[in-house]
Amino acid sequence: MHAPHDPGHHHDHGHGSSHQHGPSPGSSTRAFATVTLVNLAYTVLEAGYGFLTNSLALLSDALHNLGDVLGLALAWGAAAMAQWPATERHTYGWRRATLLSPLANATLLVGLSGALAWEALRRLSAPPELPGMTIVVVATIGIAVNLGSALLVQGGHGHDLNRRGAYLHLLADAAISLATVVAGIGMLAWGWTWLDPATALLVGVVVAVGAARLxxxxxxxxxxxxxxxxxxxxxxxxxxxxxxxDSVHHVHIWSLGAGEVAMTAHLVRPSGDDDDRFLHDLGASLAARFGIGHATLQVERSGAACGGHEHDGGVPARE
Structure with a gap:
């Protein structure tokens, strides 16, 4: 961390050099590529059997999976863009693509959930006869595919919104496939054909809730x-x-994307000839304690230069 002196304004600037990252960008891209292609293959299989058996549960889940495939493709592209180097115009690089991808993904899923719920309600009054065993087998494959895919993108999902969106959707898909298996068993054992549209309606609700949160x-x-x-x-x-x-003001914390967090802050420190070491150690502490890997810290000898601290919630130091 470096703190160049500016005698005219009596403040210093420091930039955190300690960064915390999730999995490497390359592994993230490979994981998304694998998950996207595997889920695309399963979506085609499920949709084919859905049309063949006239099962709304399979077709609705296939439509949902198609939405997830598109979302995963967006996440794949965002993970690849996050590796592009910074330029004179895009000084932070393209990491924020990993924030825009889940936004598009969630918007897409909200629309799909509405279509699923509408068709399910239409079919509840007259559900068709369906081959329960085919539904059970295909949905069981779906559980394996979705759980396996979730494991591939699990690493780093706690601090990477792009991975988190994909991970949560895959877990939801596995749960939906499990519900479809239960519906198939109910149709096999008791002939409850109404379970097919009811399961599709459940899918729509689950997708809508998850999409709204994302x-x-x-x-x-x-x-x-x-x-x-x-x-x-x-x-x-x-x-x-x-x-x-003495006090702290102008504190701003935000996500740069790809699991990286940035912060700026002004610190009023009336005296001190160790600003360079102070800022270096503080940047390392922020990274270790809060996961803030890119800290830009400005030291001021007096807070008056910025017009006081009250307007942005400045915090005085403890006595």
Whole structure:
């Protein structure tokens, strides 16, 4: 971390050099490529049997899986774009593509869930006769495909919204396939053909709920909200407790995409000839304690240069 001195303005700037990342970009791209192709193959298989047997449960799940394949393809493309180097115009590179991908994915799934629910309600009054065993076999394959795919993208999903969106959808797909298996067993054992459209309706509800949550989280990320899992108040308190810091203001925390978090902050530190070491150690602490890998910290000798701290929730240091 470097803190060049500016005698005219009495403040220093520091940039965090400690970064925390999830899995390597290359492994992320390979995982998305594999999951996308495997799920595309299964979607084609499921849709074929759905048309062959006239099963709305299989067709609705295939339509849902097609939406996920498109979402996975978006995530695959975003993971690849995240590896593109920074340019003079795109100084952070293309990592934010991993924030826009789940936003498009969620919007797509909301539309698909509405179509599934509409067709399911239409069929509830007159469900057709269906071969339960075929539905059970195909849906069982779906459970294996979705759980295996979820394991491939599991690494780093806690802090990478792109992976998290794919991971949660694959788990939901596995649960939906399980529900389809149960419906098939019910049709085989008791002839309950109404289970087919009822299962499709359940699929629509599950997809809508999951998509709404993903839509909210991805919209927040696109609007530079503080990432989930980081308490901004705790970060402010931590900064204010540092040696020689009188107060903290202009604190902003946001996601850069690809699991990387950035932050800027102004620290009022009236005296100190160790600013370089102070900023270096503080950047490492922010990365280790809060997962903030790209910290830009400005040291000021007086907060008056920025017009005070009250307007942005400045935090005074503890006595």
């Amino acid at each position: 839509l909210r989280d991805s919209f927040d990320a696109a609007m530079d909200a503080v990432p989930t899992g980081i308490d901004q108040a705790a970060v402010r308190t931590f900064l204010a407790a540092q040696a020689g810091v």
